Every structure is written in structure tokens, then in C-alpha cells.
Amino acid sequence: xxxxxxVFKGTRNGLVIVLDPNREYEExxxxxxxxxxxxxxxxxxxxxxxxxxxxxxxENQKSELExxxxxFGLVPNAEEEQAVLKTCFSDNSSxxxxxxxxxxxxxxxxxxxxxxxxxxxxxxxxxxxxxxxxDIHPGAEVVSGGSVMVMGSCRGVVHAGAGGDRSAKVIALxxxxxxxxxxxxxxxxxxxxxxxxxxxxxxSGQEIVFEEYQTGR
Amino acid sequence: xxxxxxxxxxxxxxGKTTTTANIGTGLAAMGHKVALVDTDxxxxxLDVVLGLENRIVYDLVDVTSGNCRLRQAxxxxxxxxxxxxxxxxxxKDKTAINPEQMRQLCSDLKxxxxxIIIDCPAGIEQGFRNAIAGAEKAIVVTTPEVxxxxxxxxxxxxxxxVELREPxxxxxxxxxxxxxxxxxxxxxxxxxxxAVDLLGVIPEDEMIVITTNxxxxxxxxxxxxxxxxxxxxxxxxxxxxxxxxNFDENEGFFKKLKKMIGIK
Numbered sequence: 436x437x438x439x440x441x442v443f444k445g446t447r448n449g450l451v452i453v454l455d456p457n458r459e460y461e462e463x464x465x466x467x468x469x470x471x472x473x474x475x476x477x478x479x480x481x482x483x484x485x486x487x488x489x490x491x492x493x494e495n496q497k498s499e500l501e502x503x504x505x506x507f508g509l510v511p512n513a514e515e516e517q518a519v520l521k522t523c524f525s526d527n528s529s530x531x532x533x534x535x536x537x538x539x540x541x542x543x544x545x546x547x548x549x550x551x552x553x554x555x556x557x558x559x560x561x562x563x564x565x566x567x568x569x570d571i572h573p574g575a576e577v578v579s580g581g582s583v584m585v586m587g588s589c590r591g592v593v594h595a596g597a598g599g600d601r602s603a604k605v606i607a608l609x610x611x612x613x614x615x616x617x618x619x620x621x622x623x624x625x626x627x628x629x630x631x632x633x634x635x636x637x638x639s640g641q642e643i644v645f646e647e648y649q650t651g652r
Numbered sequence: 653x654x655x656x657x658x659x660x661x662x663x664x665x666x667g668k669t670t671t672t673a674n675i676g677t678g679l680a681a682m683g684h685k686v687a688l689v690d691t692d693x694x695x696x697x698l699d700v701v702l703g704l705e706n707r708i709v710y711d712l713v714d715v716t717s718g719n720c721r722l723r724q725a726x727x728x729x730x731x732x733x734x735x736x737x738x739x740x741x742x743x744k745d746k747t748a749i750n751p752e753q754m755r756q757l758c759s760d761l762k763x764x765x766x767x768i769i770i771d772c773p774a775g776i777e778q779g780f781r782n783a784i785a786g787a788e789k790a791i792v793v794t795t796p797e798v799x800x801x802x803x804x805x806x807x808x809x810x811x812x813x814v815e816l817r818e819p820x821x822x823x824x825x826x827x828x829x830x831x832x833x834x835x836x837x838x839x840x841x842x843x844x845x846x847a848v849d850l851l852g853v854i855p856e857d858e859m860i861v862i863t864t865n866x867x868x869x870x871x872x873x874x875x876x877x878x879x880x881x882x883x884x885x886x887x888x889x890x891x892x893x894x895x896x897x898n899f900d901e902n903e904g905f906f907k908k909l910k911k912m913i914g915i916k
Contacts (some may be wrong), residue, residue, distance in 0.1 A: 555803075555806040556806040557809050572845065
């Protein structure tokens with residue numbers, strides 16, 4: 436066997452998972468899953484990104500792989516992926532890239548911005564956080580690997596922490612979802628005519644709890 | 653150059669065809685030149701509602717497939733000079749035409765008519781895609797039921813996706829008494845969910861059934877509230893500002909008394 440299908444490399448920018456571009460995706464995914472299982476939480480909390488030779492990984496495959504990693508407690512590297520890869524994998528010139536100051540000092544995590552309301556039958560799925568600048572109507576669906584924030588009414592189906600992130604939250608100016616899921620927990624709230632105040636939903640043990648939203652939480 | 657308006661709903665049975673007939677008749681009664689196009693191929697109804705069934709020679713599919721000229725297929729209304737119907741084919745199905753043919757047809761009609769009103773079939777499949785293909789504006793009809801409102805929301809999403817933005821809403825068959833008792837969704841509830849502009853509200857009215865079965869249009873009936881509601885919608889379509897009808901006039905004696913002495 437010449438080359439391993441999935442190799443973990445520790446770098447100063449976090450963990451880089453090197454995939455063999457010459458292998459079938461199914462094989463890679465199964466190997467990743469096996470390695471993660473045998474590591475038993477060894478990588479928990481580590482930032483990670485993927486490297487697949489010179490080839491780009493198709494978006495749907497990538498999000499599936501990312502979700503596997505999330506299930507084992509890894510955190511996707513929020514920094515520009517190409518920049519990370521450059522510093523880790525190109526030749527000598529990369530050394531300079533590491534020491535050079537970053538053009539944009541950036542902290543926080545990337546989120547997908549939905550600049551409209553989602554109507555019945557419309558669906559947004561994203562491996563990271565999702566911010567909706569509008570309402571989520573009944574019959575619409577948002578599936579997010581991270582947290583979901585709705586600058587409006589959330590009345591459809593919302594799934595935060597879809598990859599297993601139990602710290603994911605759902606925040607909405609008016610939080611009245613048909614069904615809400617966080618990580619692997621599912622809850623269908625009773626229809627209530629609550630006062631439209633910003634609320635937050637999070638996991639407390641195995642329960643999804645709702646509370647009034649306060650800044651800084 | 654005319655204006656091309658599609659009337660759609662997603663759910664069936666909410667009053668698309670009745671609304672198409674009444675808006676078309678109302679516009680024609682105001683002196684406009686109107687063409688109604690029935691795109692519900694295989695389940696045509698608009699001709700029946702207008703009482704023009706027995707005059708059909710050619711239909712929509714005959715026109716798009718080149719069997720006849722557009723003029724030959726257009727049926728003149730019995731009473732109103734400016735009202736014309738292009739009926740759907742009954743023995744074919746929705747795949748007999750395609751969106752490109754509809755666009756061509758609409759642009760041909762646009763040269764001759766002030767308003768082209770397209771009656772859309774229920775559903776979101778090819779019939780719907782054909783109907784909206786040539787449209788410039790959309791009117792969404794719903795009733796105060798969760799299922800109809802949900803479907804209307806889906807339809808509005810699909811309309812927005814093809815750049816038919818800001819569709820106007822008609823709420824049909826509202827029963828003011830049930831709304832007051834909290835047993836029916838109110839106009840405000842529906843607008844809150846759908847977040848679109850309201851074009852008009854039609855109250856539940858037996859006159860609709862009576863006129864429709866006779867092949868007449870309630871919009872020409874001066875005594876009914878539904879007729880008044882449709883006339884208001886027609887006026888709004890032509891750019892007039894008309895306030896929404898107040899349906900509370902038939903409230904009970906005690907309520908009126910309470911209002912008079914100020915305990916609401």
C-alpha cells in the first residue's frame with residue numbers, strides 16, 4: 436500500500452486531514468469514520484480542514500465529511516481554507532506566508548447569510564451557522580451544522596447542530612417553530628400565542644429548552 | 653400594450669376560475685378590452701363559468717400547435733363587447749403546450765388587448781409553469797384555511813423564483829362572523845404569514861354559487877357584497893385607491909347597543 440487514504444497532520448493552523456484524491460469517495464468516507472472511531476475523542480476540540488491534493492472536494496461530499504468530524508467533536512477551521520493549505524503544503528515560500536501578518540485580522544466563525552424570507556417548500560442547508568434576514572415560514576426548512584439565527588419569525592422546521600454539535604443554538608425574534616431539532620434531539624412545541632420577544636433555544640441535557648434571549652450568552 | 657396577469661393559488665377549489673371570470677367581466681364592464689385564457693387543459697371550467705361552453709370551436713392547443721389562427725379561437729362574450737375567452741383543450745393534457753408557446757401567445761394577445769387574465773390550474777407542475785410563463789403580474793387567491801395559506805406561500809416562493817415579484821393577494825370566502833368568534837383565520841393572520849400586499853377580500857356569499865351556476869358573473873350584481881368586493885378589486889387593479897370593505901355591518905343588535913353606550 437503506497438499511500439494512506441486518510442492522514443491526519445497537525446499544523447500550527449490546526450489539524451489538516453489529507454485525503455487521497457485517487458480513491459473513491461465512499462472509501463475515503465468509511466476510512467475517515469473508522470479512524471475517527473478508533474481515535475475515541477482524541478481530536479476533540481481540534482480545528483480541522485481538508486486537503487485533497489490539487490482537486491477541490493465537491494460541496495456535498497465535503498459537508499458530509501465535515502459532519503462526520505463534527506460528530507467527534509472537531510471544529511471546522513473558520514479561516515480561509517486556501518490560506519491554511521498554502522501555509523501547510525506548498526514549498527519553502529510557505530514559511531514566509533506563516534510569519535507574514537494576515538491581511539484581515541478575523542475572529543469568529545463563518546456563517547451563511549440568507550438575505551430573504553424562506554417560504555413553504557424552500558430549504559437551506561449549510562454545514563456552518565445560518566443567519567436568516569427574514570422569516571422562516573411554516574413549511575420551510577433550515578438545516579445548519581452550527582447555530583441558526585433568524586431576524587424575524589421562525590415558524591418552519593429548524594435543525595441546528597445537524598452534525599451533532601450539542602452547543603448549537605437557535606435564536607429568533609419570534610421563535611415558534613413547527614419542529615425544532617438541536618444535534619440529535621427533536622422537539623415539536625405546542626402552538627402557543629406567545630408574546631413576540633426574542634427567544635433562544637438550546638440543549639440542556641437531553642431537553643431542548645427555550646429562554647428569553649439576552650445579549651452576551 | 654396590455655397587461656398580462658396570472659391568477660393562481662396552488663391549492664384547488666379556492667376560487668381561481670371564479671375570480672378570473674369576475675375580474676375579467678369587471679374590467680370589460682369598465683370598457684377595457686380583455687382576453688381570458690384558460691390554461692387548465694383537460695379540466696377546463698372557465699368557459700362553463702362564463703356560460704360560453706357551447707360556442708367553443710377551437711382551443712388553446714389548436715392555437716399553439718398552429719391548427720387555427722388566434723382570432724378564430726377567441727370567443728366573444730354574450731353580453732360584454734370587450735370580453736374574450738381563449739378556452740383550454742379538454743381532450744388533451746398539460747404537456748400539450750410548453751412555456752415557450754405560452755410566452756409567444758401572451759405577446760400576441762398583448763398587442764390587441766388591454767388586459768390578459770390567465771386562469772392557472774391547481775398544482776405546481778407543468779400546468780402551473782405554462783400559466784406563469786408569459787405573465788407580468790400575479791394574483792394569488794387563498795381562503796382562510798391553513799392548507800390554502802400554506803399552498804399560497806409555496807406558490808409565492810415559486811413566483812418570486814421566476815422574478816414575478818410582489819404578487820397581490822385575494823382572500824376568498826371569508827366569514828366575518830367566524831373570524832369574530834376566533835374560529836377562522838383573520839385577514840391580519842393571513843397577511844402576517846404570507847407577507848404580501850392585499851388586493852381584496854371576498855366574503856362567503858350564496859350569490860357566487862347562484863350566478864356561477866347560471867353562467868353569469870357576480871361582479872355585475874349590484875346588490876351582493878361579493879359583487880361589491882369584486883368591483884373594488886377591479887378598480888384597484890386599474891390603479892384606484894379603494895378601502896377594503898367593512899364586513900361588520902351585519903353585527904347583532906346587542907353588539908350595536910353595546911357600542912352605542914360605549915362598552916364595545
